[in-house]
Amino acid sequence: MHGIGKSDQAFSRMIAHDQPVNISLQPREGSSKCCGQPPSCQCRSEASRGRILRDLQNASEGDLSESHHQPLPRASPDSYESKSRFIPRGSLLQILGKRTVAGHLSTLLDDSQPLDQLADYISPGQEGACHCGDGLCTGSRILFACLMRIGREDRIVHLYNQPTTRRVCDGGLPFSDGGRFPEALNGLKEKEKQLFRHAQWQLRSHYLTKLNPEDQNFRQLDDEASLPFLHIDEGATTINGGLSIVRHIRIDSEHHDLCESSSHFALKTFKKGPISEEYFRKELRANQQAPRHDRIVPVLTAFKHRRRFHLILPYASGGNLEELWTTYSSRGALGGRAAPWYSTQWLLSECLGIAESLAATHQPTITTDQGGQRNSTPQVHADIKPRNILCFGTVEGGHQSYTLKLADFGFARKVNGDSTLQVGDVTHTKTYRPPEYDVEDFIHLNYDVWCLGCVYLEFITWAVLGWSAVENFTNRRLGEYDGACTSEAKGEDYEDTFFKKVSRIPRWYDLSGLKFEADRNTKSTSKKTATSQRSFRMSRGKIPISCQVKESVKSHIVDIRNQEVCVPEIREFLDFVEEKMLVIDAGKRVNSSEVEIFLRDMTDRQNDQD
Structure with missing residues (x-):
């Protein structure tokens, strides 16, 4: 055969x-x-x-x-x-x-x-x-x-x-x-x-068959037989990751049942080695546990061939969200190619789509073969960032447009019955991680809400001010460092996050919490004499460390709000991000369902106006 x-x-x-x-x-x-x-x-x-x-x-x-x-x-x-x-x-x-x-x-x-x-x-x-x-x-x-x-x-x-x-x-x-x-x-x-x-x-x-949604096993393909991958255009790019790379490939239509409408796919290949295999298995398991949602990029099939592990996913012709930002602008005056599909309605609709995918991940239901539904275990995605939001090309009103989908569940983890995870169990995304990762022992599902709020803020920045403003925003965050006595690092600790750690050091005249300690040191000077010294130390004990949103973030939000091109709908969205999503106290932060409800209400009102 x-x-x-x-x-x-x-x-x-x-x-x-x-x-x-x-x-x-x-x-x-x-x-x-x-x-x-x-x-x-x-x-x-x-x-x-x-x-x-x-x-x-x-x-x-x-x-x-x-x-x-x-x-x-x-x-x-x-x-x-x-x-x-x-x-x-x-x-x-x-x-x-x-x-x-x-x-x-x-x-x-x-x-x-x-x-x-x-x-x-x-x-x-x-x-x-x-x-x-x-x-x-x-x-x-x-x-x-x-x-x-x-x-x-x-x-x-x-x-x-x-x-x-x-x-x-x-x-x-x-x-x-x-x-x-x-x-x-x-x-x-x-x-x-x-x-x-x-x-x-x-x-x-080989003939590549679609993976059953509940099947977490990969196929072991015969090493001697070739993979049915056709050559791609010379302009195609290879994206290198830490343990894997992603390629745009084309599969012969007679050799797969992965998709009826396209022969273009993304091939994620894990490099050789036991660590790569472990990450492959974890990513496959997490992706298979993710809900089937039209705004979540599925794994189509998984296999091992010639000592390497592979995942095949749908191909996103627009790349990831960061690539879209660098290529296009919402208006021609902002540099880059003007995006003919861009509108406030598009921005709100696509942000709603990502919120829907996250809410489905946090409160998943799985449709059974009999058409019924059953609850599944919630997951923390833990790696929400622009590069993990993919852009799939569509045609709207005769113009090229893009639909955004959440991808890469490689770091996703199931949460416990009380919807918590130990901090050490999560591999965080550095820039977009929430403050509780640094100062708490446990995280909750709304860990992802902070990350999404950071992405939304950059998305709004691109829409109002263009890609150069996104880059400047990054530099401003880097210029603001953690407070004194908040880490073991010597000197000033510069890091690109949306929050900073601060410590509350009492005034010199505040005697609360002071501890006094004395040491005695005796030293012989001859057979008949010796010296005795006493030393006293004063310490404060533990200094409480807390977090706060960086001033550079707050001032950046004010700058966007004051722009003439910042329409009322964007201002309302911006207020929600600042007041409800980028909240230091995770317990007071909105959950993903509330983000979805807010954006759905906004898009419905926008549709009524149109």
């Missing part, structure tokens, strides 16, 4: 014969020598074989590069090596169609032989399926092509003549080095068997 992976649905019709007609290979009369006059010469079959093999070679595609640090290479059709090329299933079906196969068989078999039955066995058409019953099976095309590669297609007759229950097709491949060949191919020499094994990998490629 060309696609390595069984289909859940098989064709109901088969072309298997209960009583197959035995076929014997009878070369045409006069074919023992070349007379130069086809069809009665041997060169006709050789020419047919060469033409078919050339067509297969020219149709082959390069496998995904083994390099995880370079863009995908453009391979030449002349390089036809195992593990580096594959023939797309559609090309294999077309090149080895029934008519072509019958034509080639006619150069080998006597006219009296039932070519149609043998051609049906090799190349079952759309109206019939392989006798194995798998709708994805390519019949016996790969077997036939491999025998052609070694010049022994005569053995296909022996395979056909086997009883139906023992008849081999492409679904029986691969024939591994340690495995036995079918009895019908015992006539092959050992060297021919080796060449056959080599050829089969060039004709087979």
